[in-house]
Amino acid sequence: xxxxxxxxxxxxxxxxxxxxxxxxxxxxxxxxxxxxxxxxxxxxxxxxxxxxxxxxxxxxxxxxxxxxxxxxxxxxxxxxxxxxxxxxxxxxxxxxxxxxxxxxxxxxxxxxxxxxxxxxxxxxxxxxxxxxxxxxxxxxxxxxxxxxxxxxxxxxxxxxxxxxxxxxxxxxxxxxxxxxxxxxxxxxxxxxxxxxxxxxxxxxxxxxxxxxxxxxxxxxxxxxxxxxxxxxxxxxxxxxxxxxxxxxxxxxxxxxxxxxxxxxxxxxxxxxxxxxxxxxxxxxxxxxxxxxxxxxxxxxxxxxxxxxxxxxxxxxxxxxxxxxxxxxxxxxxxxxxxxxxxxxxxxxxxxxxxxxxxxxxxxxxxxxxxxxxxx
Numbered sequence: 001x002x003x004x005x006x007x008x009x010x011x012x013x014x015x016x017x018x019x020x021x022x023x024x025x026x027x028x029x030x031x032x033x034x035x036x037x038x039x040x041x042x043x044x045x046x047x048x049x050x051x052x053x054x055x056x057x058x059x060x061x062x063x064x065x066x067x068x069x070x071x072x073x074x075x076x077x078x079x080x081x082x083x084x085x086x087x088x089x090x091x092x093x094x095x096x097x098x099x100x101x102x103x104x105x106x107x108x109x110x111x112x113x114x115x116x117x118x119x120x121x122x123x124x125x126x127x128x129x130x131x132x133x134x135x136x137x138x139x140x141x142x143x144x145x146x147x148x149x150x151x152x153x154x155x156x157x158x159x160x161x162x163x164x165x166x167x168x169x170x171x172x173x174x175x176x177x178x179x180x181x182x183x184x185x186x187x188x189x190x191x192x193x194x195x196x197x198x199x200x201x202x203x204x205x206x207x208x209x210x211x212x213x214x215x216x217x218x219x220x221x222x223x224x225x226x227x228x229x230x231x232x233x234x235x236x237x238x239x240x241x242x243x244x245x246x247x248x249x250x251x252x253x254x255x256x257x258x259x260x261x262x263x264x265x266x267x268x269x270x271x272x273x274x275x276x277x278x279x280x281x282x283x284x285x286x287x288x289x290x291x292x293x294x295x296x297x298x299x300x301x302x303x304x305x306x307x308x309x310x311x312x313x314x315x316x317x318x319x320x321x322x323x324x325x326x327x328x329x330x331x332x333x334x335x336x337x338x339x340x341x342x343x344x345x346x347x348x349x350x351x352x353x354x355x356x357x358x359x360x361x362x363x364x365x366x367x368x369x370x371x372x373x374x375x
Contacts, residue, residue, distance in 0.1 A: 002365065004315045005337065007179040007186075008355040010248045016240035018302035028233025029213075032240040036190075039246050044165040046173070046192040048199045050206055050232075051239055054191035055154040055176035057232045059087035062122075062150045062172045062191070064205050065198050068093050079106040079341040080126045084152050085323060088122065095162040096120070097333065099323040100340040104128070104280050105348070108340075115266040115335075116145050125170070128290065130182075132161035132285035136171045142170075148173065153192075157183050158253055159288040167192045174276045177242055182256060182290055183249060185242035188234050205229040255355050256289035259362055263292045263351065266366035274373050275301070292351045293319070294369075299346040308348060308372045314365050316353065321345050 020032050033051050035088030040049045059129045068074065070092030076085050078097040085095045098111040105128040123142055125133045133151075142149045153159070156166040157175055167173020173192035177185040193199050203213040209229030214220045224282060243254065268278060275297035281287045281330075296302040302318065309316045322341045324333040351365060 001316045002352050002357070002361055003354075004317050004350070004352050005180050006354045006356055007184055008252070010244060010252070012247065013241045013244040016244050017237055020236045020240040023236075026236050028235065029216075030236030030239065032236050032243045033234070035243045036239050036246060038189055039188065039243070040192070041106065043190075044168060046165075046168055046194065047196055048193040048202070050191045050193070050202060051234050051242075052206070052232045053234045053238075054141055054178070054187055054190055055152070055174050056083040056087065057230075058174035058189045058191040059083055059124075059150070059152065060230075061202060061205055061232060062174065063087045063091045063093070065146055065172070065202055066122055066150075068121055071119065073119040074122045074124060075112055075115050075120060076124040077105075077106045077126050077341070078322045078338050079128070079320050079344050080152065080323065081154070082323060082326075083154075084124055084126055088124070093121070094119075094332075095323075095329065097322075097335060097338060097341075099338040100344060102340050102343075103277075103284070104131070105341075105344045106131065106133045107138075109134050109141060113141050116141065116147070120145065120147055122148050124150045124152060126154075127156035127159060127166050129279065130156045130159045130166075130288035130290035131279075132159060134157070134282070134284065135161045135164075136284075139169065148172075154178075154189075155181065155290045156288060157181065158249060159290075160286040162284050168194055171195050172197070177245075179301055182252060182288060183242070183245045184345060185234075185238045185245070188238050188242055201227065206232040208227060218234040220258075223265065232347075240250060252355055253288065256353065257287065259353055259357055260287065260289040260292050262359060262362045263353075263366065266363060267294075267369065270366070270370045271373055276369075276373065289353070292353050294349050294351070295344065296347045297350060302347055302349050305369070305372055309365070309368055312368045317350050319344070319348050319350055340363075 068091035074088040074093045151170040151173040153167040154176035159166040175190040177188035215223035277295040
């Protein structure tokens with residue numbers, strides 16, 4: 001069976017883990033955490049970054065930093081993972097779900113504009129498959145109504161919008177290093193802070209509501225409880241693994257892009273007249289090759305395609321279920337039908353994509369897709 005994903009060990013991950021252990025400090029903000037922070041701030045120009053235990057935790061920090069209160073409204077896509085909105089629901093916010101484009105799962109800015117009210121306290125956008133949302137249009141709305149924007153860039157490491165790194169455009173950006181992402185640490189995340197007003201409080205929230213970070217920099221004589229917060233720091237062992245990946249980011253990205261392009265070239269010439277659609281990359285976005293997916297004509301076709309691939313030794317999977325239809329939230333949703341979100345819920349299928357996937361395996365998978373369409 002060709003798996004959907006396979007975590008990649010580039011070579012120095014275990015070496016750096018051993019070095020981290022040898023320092024005698026494997027809790028948060030050790031040597032390798034600082035190396036990771038320096039990497040992101042230098043390479044992408046983020047004003048401040050903080051490693052977290054997950055992208056979920058990074059999102060929860062943004063909800064705390066924005067002081068989300070019960071009754072506040074937060075606009076977000078319905079076609080996303082639950083963490084995108086759960087961070088704000090935990091603070092009592094009402095989630096206002098927006099639809100996707102008809103030809104891409106990203107949130108449609110025109111749908112955002114329809115949903116803004118005086119209660120809107122945040123707009124959360126997701127760069128699906130590492131492809132940028134239309135950030136100019138989104139930021140125009142945000143600036144018009146003075147609403148902070150959170151970029152959920154969980155899938156978008158090393159992705160760009162018009163030469164601007166994803167995660168650097170909104171008030172905050174959040175990233176994931178889960179084992180299914182391009183750059184991994186097993187678990188782990190990152191908060192990018194693009195508005196300097198939030199930097200000091202972000203450090204406090206991340207340190208359980210204490211000013212411990214300021215204390216260790218010698219800025220205060222002692223530290224104590226000064227705000228709300230939680231324990232969002234990852235172990236330096238996780239950071240050690242992550243830094244080894246970051247050192248090889250260009251190599252990892254190059255190989256993933258080669259795989260993505262091979263899929264596209266093989267299938268584009270063979271299924272161009274079929275009902276199955278290939279992924280779309282907007283002209284304002286780079287492609288970080290996080291994911292290669294197909295959009296089938298309906299749920300039945302997708303179910304049969306996944307079954308066909310599995311019978312031929314290929315593990316392909318569907319993706320998100322529209323959150324407005326979820327068991328938890330459907331009773332609270334009173335908005336319009338989100339037809340595009342539901343379309344991707346029923347029709348989108350993801351193909352295997354990982355560093356060690358061979359060209360021969362990609363060709364084999366494409367052959368099986370083509371044979372399915374020719375049945």
